[in-house]
Amino acid sequence: MSVIEKRQSDKAIALEAQYGAHNYHPLPVVLSRGEGVYVWDVDGQKYYDFLSAYSAVNQGHCHPKIIGALTEQAQKLTLTSRAFYNDRLGEYEKYLCEFFGYDKVLPMNTGAEAVETAIKLGRKWGYEKKGIPDGRAKVIVCLNNFHGRTITIISASNDPVATEHFGPFTPGIVPIPYNDLEALEAAMGPDVAAFLVEPIQGEAGVNVPDADYLQKAHAICKEHNVLLMADEVQTGIARTGRLLASCGNCDCPEKNCSGTPDVKPDVLILGKAISGGVLPVSAVLANDPVMEVIRPGNHGSTFGGNPLACAVATAALEVVAEERLAEKADALGRLFREKMQEIIDDTDLVRLVRGKGLLNAIVIDDSEDSSTAWEICLALKENGLLAKPTHGNIIRFAPPLVMTEEELLDCLSIIRKTLLEYQQS
Known part of the structure; x- marks a missing residue:
């Protein structure tokens, strides 16, 4: 790298440090272009993107x-x-509902907005349909979750970095251990409106629950007349080898089904890849008996359901289906974990690999x-692959689903080289 090129990167980093709030700790690379599975920095260096913007x-x-x-x-x-109709929203809502198998969708922008929307929806349903006394509705959540960073959502967090000096917090949030059906059963009661859960906890380090966890959790919810709200902002849109992670181990040959999955959440929360990372687009889907509690003035967003977002999200979902990205993620994910285990067998540096589809850690x-x-992620960067740690000693690997087998094997060789060199250093 020339002195001029280094100055270009340093300048970009320095500008963020001076004028931006210090709410992130990025890897020291300044990206300026992306295509497919690759990104390039301002100095022209090419990298595999192994995070896919979370x-x-x-x-x-x-x-x-x-x-x-x-x-x-x-x-x-x-x-x-939404003061007026537009010619894209109705078509998009129809496409989205048919794509995922629900009656209604409430369009929003960010994943955090979608989770907030789901919590509001769950509470209102609890009061108006379940008959919970006003002001007493509870939402069960799981420890080590990550649903966003708004005040209500961090009220559900047990991460001190997310919560310190941000209180007082929203009441009515009941935390239980993840992947613990006995704890879920014990938390149930007449004032519980909903159970908000990630099918796989991404930010917690790709924490994969037991294969039947969601199915049994859904049965417990049904028994107690409680909504199962699945936060698929990160796990949805083919990432885990199925259109939705809540589909679990269904045998749909297309892996894009909206037919009879293992679990169909009462409320489905989507974001991130619903627009292919092009615009902030999110959505909350539910059937009529749940969604009909939302009436004019109850909830909304100036940008939610805007024509540009509708066009982009429709195209993004068409790509998922046309290019069979769920099926691809399933096959490549199995290959990744198999080859990664071979690397682990050759080093004491890594304890285990876990994940589903192309969401792995x-x-x-x-x-x-x-x-x-x-330090390993810094070394991976020097070898041409970008990844990021989570929870201290965990590295998440989540490349774009359009990756080829040849590219994946090349990435695995970079990971092997980096880990073995780091261990010897």
């Missing part, structure tokens, strides 16, 4: 069909607000407060 870029960077839809719609109409054999995982 699974927002499942369809790959700047997918031509999605960018084409963005460009075409942007030249016609971008925003009307390796656990470094070190304490959570160590810098080992961070």
Whole structure:
């Protein structure tokens, strides 16, 4: 890297440090372009993207069909607000409902907005349909969750970094251990409106529950007249080898089904890859008996359901189906874990690999407060692959689903080389 090139990267980093709030700790790489599974920094260095913007870029960077839809719609109409109808929203809502098998959708923008929407929906349903006395509705959540960073959502968090000095918090949140059906049963009661859960806990380090966990949790919810609300913001849109992670181990040959999955959540929360990472688009889906409690003035967003988002999200979901990305993620994920286990067998540095589809993580054999995982990610960057630690000693691996087998094997060789070199250093 030349002195001029280094100055270009340093300048970009320094500008963020001076003028931006310090609410992130990025890897020291300044990206300026992306295509498919690759990104390039301002100095022209090429990398494999093994994070996919936290699974927002499942369809790959700047997918031509999605960018084409963005460009075409942007030249016609971008925003009307919901004060008026627009010619894209109804078509998009129909497509989305049929795609996922629900009666109604409430369109929003970010994943956090979608979770907030689901909590509001669950509470209102609890009062109006279940008959919970006003002000007493409870929502059960799981420890070590990550649903976003708004005040109500961090009220459900047990991460001190997320909660310290942000109180007072929203009442009515009941935390239980993840993947613990006995705890879920014990938390049930007449005032419980909903159980909010991630099918796989991504930020917690790709924490995969027992195969029958969601199915049995859903049965417990039905027994107690409680809504199962699945946060699939990160796990949905083909990431885990099925259209939705809540489909579990269903044998749908297309793996894009909305037919009879293992579990059909009462409330489905989507975001991130629903737009292929091109725009902030999120959605909450439910059937009529749940969604009909929302009436004019109860909830909304100026940008929610805007024409540009509708065009982009429709194209993004078409790409998922046309390119069979769920099936691809399933096959490549199995290959990744198989080859990663072979690497683990050759080093004492990594304790295990876990995941589903192309949402995977390796656990470094070190304490959570160590810098080992961070240092390995820096070394991976130098070798042409971008990943990021989570929870201290865990590295999450989540490449775009358009990756080929040849590219995946190349990435595995980079990971092997990096881990073995780090161990010897």
